[in-house]
Amino acid sequence: MREEQNSPGSAGGESGLPTANSSTLPDRFGAVPRVDVDIAAMRAEYGGDPDLTESWPADGWEPLLRNWIELATNAGITEPNAMVLATVELTDAGPRPASRTVLCKGVSADGVTFYTNYDSAKGDQLHAVPYASATFAWPKVGRQVTLRGPVDQVSTEVTTAYWRSRPRNSQLGAWASHQSRPVASREDLDRALADVTARFDGVEQIPVPANWGGYILRPEQIEFWQGRRSRLHNRIRITLPDGPAAIGSARIERLQP
Numbered sequence: 001m002r003e004e005q006n007s008p009g010s011a012g013g014e015s016g017l018p019t020a021n022s023s024t025l026p027d028r029f030g031a032v033p034r035v036d037v038d039i040a041a042m043r044a045e046y047g048g049d050p051d052l053t054e055s056w057p058a059d060g061w062e063p064l065l066r067n068w069i070e071l072a073t074n075a076g077i078t079e080p081n082a083m084v085l086a087t088v089e090l091t092d093a094g095p096r097p098a099s100r101t102v103l104c105k106g107v108s109a110d111g112v113t114f115y116t117n118y119d120s121a122k123g124d125q126l127h128a129v130p131y132a133s134a135t136f137a138w139p140k141v142g143r144q145v146t147l148r149g150p151v152d153q154v155s156t157e158v159t160t161a162y163w164r165s166r167p168r169n170s171q172l173g174a175w176a177s178h179q180s181r182p183v184a185s186r187e188d189l190d191r192a193l194a195d196v197t198a199r200f201d202g203v204e205q206i207p208v209p210a211n212w213g214g215y216i217l218r219p220e221q222i223e224f225w226q227g228r229r230s231r232l233h234n235r236i237r238i239t240l241p242d243g244p245a246a247i248g249s250a251r252i253e254r255l256q257p
């Protein structure tokens, strides 16, 4: 048996995450075995639900988004609040998209909130271009929601309240990591964690790092997508000219799939 199969974190199980298949584990030199997988043949057939209609967001996009996050949760999806956040990087060659997954930690009529390192790549990008797009994708329940709009940092009070709810280990990790910067080795990261753990030993309430906090994406436009038979999916787009909470003046349109 390979060492990796017994090492914590690689084989999963206790975490509730899928257990790694031995054929996909790297060998002891780190080479990943080549597996034959017919990617082009992969497809799911959607359908069965009542059709998503223009009336579903009648009370606003927020209750519907909450409802769909709950649906994804009940379907047993891991991290049902995960969303892919796209930002714009201004490079010498011109604007370039950048994306990564973050966890949505708040949904209100004003927008969706996530937390990160303000000095990370996404933090720099949001400083230069304070607009983003966020997509929740739940193929297991045949649904997707995309929100786009301006992004602001949340207040220190909001950040502090969420920080206090985080496990101590996560707080220490945030202190240890200069997110998005290169690091020479895994050992350097482990050493940084050991250093901050020692630094805050005996400190009951670890303070919020100055460069860590929340952002709120205030949607100007939201699209709810529901997979249907024969790829004739339902797409309902909500445009909010008077702000995310002003559903009264929203334009609600059906888009072709």
Ligand SMILES: Cc1cc2nc3c(=O)[nH]c(=O)nc-3n(C[C@H](O)[C@H](O)[C@H](O)COP(=O)(O)O)c2cc1C
Pocket (backbone or CB within 6 Å): 079, 082, 098, 099, 100, 101, 102, 103, 104, 114, 115, 116, 117, 120, 121, 122, 123, 179, 180
């Ligand atoms: C499921 C999942 C959830 C994540 N949640 C967060 C998060 O809430 N905040 C965060 O900063 N990074 C989160 N990450 C890590 C980011 O995807 C990303 O690697 C990190 O934020 C650095 O991104 P950047 O270099 O583009 O700034 C998550 C990754 C995954 C796979």
